[in-house]
Amino acid sequence: MNQWHATLTNAFGDQLTETVGVLGGGSHEIAALTVTTYDSAYRYIDEYGDRFGLLITDETHHLAADTYLQIPEMTIAPYRLGLTATYERADGREELLEDRMGPVVYEEVVDNLAGEFLSEYETIQMSVELTSEERSAYDDEYQLYRDYVDNHDFDLWKEQGYAEFLKRTSYDPQGRRALIAKQRAERIARTATKKLDTLDNLLKRHHDDRVIVFTANNDFAYDISREFILPCITHQTDTDERTEILERFRSGEYSMLATSQVLDEGIDVPAANVGIILSGSASKRQYAQRLGRILRPTDDRQPARLYEIITTDTMETYVSQRRRDGVSSSADG
Structure with missing residues (x-):
C-alpha cells in the first residue's frame, strides 16, 4: 500500500486538487485517487463502493478468494483493471474473476x-x-508414501486428488504415516x-x-x-x-x-x-x-x-x- 501511495503521489500529486488518499493502517483519507489493501477494501467496501469509477487491483489473483470477491461485487465502478504476473491459481478460481473484472485483455511473456x-x-x-545416507533415508520414506498413494489411486497433480489424500490422512493412521513420510522425504531433498x-x-x-x-x-x-x-x-x-x-x-x-x-x-x-x-x-x-x-x-x-x-x-x-x-x-x- 505504501509503495503504491508513494508512486501515485510522485506521478500525480501536483495535478490533483486533493492528495492521494489511503484507506488502511488506521487512515481513512478518501481522495480522487485512493490506495487500500484487500483487507481494508473488504472491510469498508459497503461504505465506499459508490465513490469510484475505476477499480484497479494489483496481484489480482488474490481477488478470487471467497471474501475478496465481495470487493468487485459491491463497487459500482464501471471500469476495472486487474494486474498480475501470475493470473492462474492452483485452485482454478481465476475463472471467477471474468464476471467481476472482465476477461484477460493483454498478456506478455517475461522474455519479451x-x-x-x-x-x-x-x-x-x-x-x-544426495549422499549415500541421505539417499537411503529418502528412498525409504518416499517408497512408503508412494505405496500408499498408488494403493488408493490418488492423482496428486490435481488439487482435488491431493485434497482427497489429505482428507484421508486425517482419519487413516497409514495415510497419516504416508504424509509424514512425504514430508520427511521432501525435507531430505530440500536440505x-x-x-x-x-x-x-x-x-x-x-x-x-x-x-x-x-x-x-x-x-x-x-x-x-x-x-x-x-x-x-x-x-x-x-x-x-x-x-x-x-x-x-x-x-x-x-x-x-x-x-x-x-x-x-x-x-x-x-x-x-x-x-x-x-x-x-x-x-x-x-x-x-x-x-x-x-x-x-x-x-x-x-x-x-x-x-x-x-x-x-x-x-x-x-x-x-x-x-x-x-x-x-x-x-x-
Missing part, C-alpha cells in the same frame, strides 16, 4: 520484456546428488548437504552482486542465515527489523539476504541481480514472483541470474518442471 523494460536474465538449473556446498560456491562467485537466497520454509532460511552469516527475513520478522534489513540491502550495506516465502510478493524489495532458489513449491506464481525480484532494470544493465539448485532423482525434479512451465505476465480488465 527483457532488455527494454526488465533486465536481461538467464535461468540456470544446477543439480546435486541436501551438497546444496549447501553449491550455495557456498555461488555466494563466493557472486560476492560483488546483490543476492537473494530463497527457501521453502522458515527453518531452512534460518539455517542458511546461521551457516553463511546472512541477514534473514521470514514472516516472523517484525516490521521494523524487516524495514531495516531491506534498507541496508538497498544501500549496499548488506549485499545478500536469505528469505522464505515472505518476499515472494507484496513487499518492495530493493533491486537484486542474483536469485538462488534452494527450495520451493510447484507454484508457477511463486517461480514468477521470485524471478521478478531480480528483473528490475538498473542503470548498469547487468544481466540478472536466477539459479535453481535441484536434488536429482527426487520429488524436486518434477516440482521444478511444473513451476517453470508457462511463466508469463498477464493483465485482465
Whole structure:
C-alpha cells in the first residue's frame, strides 16, 4: 500500500486538487485517487463502493478468494483493471474473476520484456546428488508414501486428488504415516548437504552482486542465515527489523539476504541481480514472483541470474518442471 501511495503521489500529486488518499493502517483519507489493501477494501467496501469509477487491483489473483470477491461485487465502478504476473491459481478460481473484472485483455511473456523494460536474465538449473545416507533415508520414506498413494489411486497433480489424500490422512493412521513420510522425504531433498556446498560456491562467485537466497520454509532460511552469516527475513520478522534489513540491502550495506516465502510478493524489495532458489513449491506464481525480484532494470544493465539448485532423482525434479512451465505476465480488465 505504501509503495503504491508513494508512486501515485510522485506521478500525480501536483495535478490533483486533493492528495492521494489511503484507506488502511488506521487512515481513512478518501481522495480522487485512493490506495487500500484487500483487507481494508473488504472491510469498508459497503461504505465506499459508490465513490469510484475505476477499480484497479494489483496481484489480482488474490481477488478470487471467497471474501475478496465481495470487493468487485459491491463497487459500482464501471471500469476495472486487474494486474498480475501470475493470473492462474492452483485452485482454478481465476475463472471467477471474468464476471467481476472482465476477461484477460493483454498478456506478455517475461522474455519479451527483457532488455527494454526488465533486465536481461538467464535461468540456470544446477543439480546435486544426495549422499549415500541421505539417499537411503529418502528412498525409504518416499517408497512408503508412494505405496500408499498408488494403493488408493490418488492423482496428486490435481488439487482435488491431493485434497482427497489429505482428507484421508486425517482419519487413516497409514495415510497419516504416508504424509509424514512425504514430508520427511521432501525435507531430505530440500536440505541436501551438497546444496549447501553449491550455495557456498555461488555466494563466493557472486560476492560483488546483490543476492537473494530463497527457501521453502522458515527453518531452512534460518539455517542458511546461521551457516553463511546472512541477514534473514521470514514472516516472523517484525516490521521494523524487516524495514531495516531491506534498507541496508538497498544501500549496499548488506549485499545478500536469505528469505522464505515472505518476499515472494507484496513487499518492495530493493533491486537484486542474483536469485538462488534452494527450495520451493510447484507454484508457477511463486517461480514468477521470485524471478521478478531480480528483473528490475538498473542503470548498469547487468544481466540478472536466477539459479535453481535441484536434488536429482527426487520429488524436486518434477516440482521444478511444473513451476517453470508457462511463466508469463498477464493483465485482465
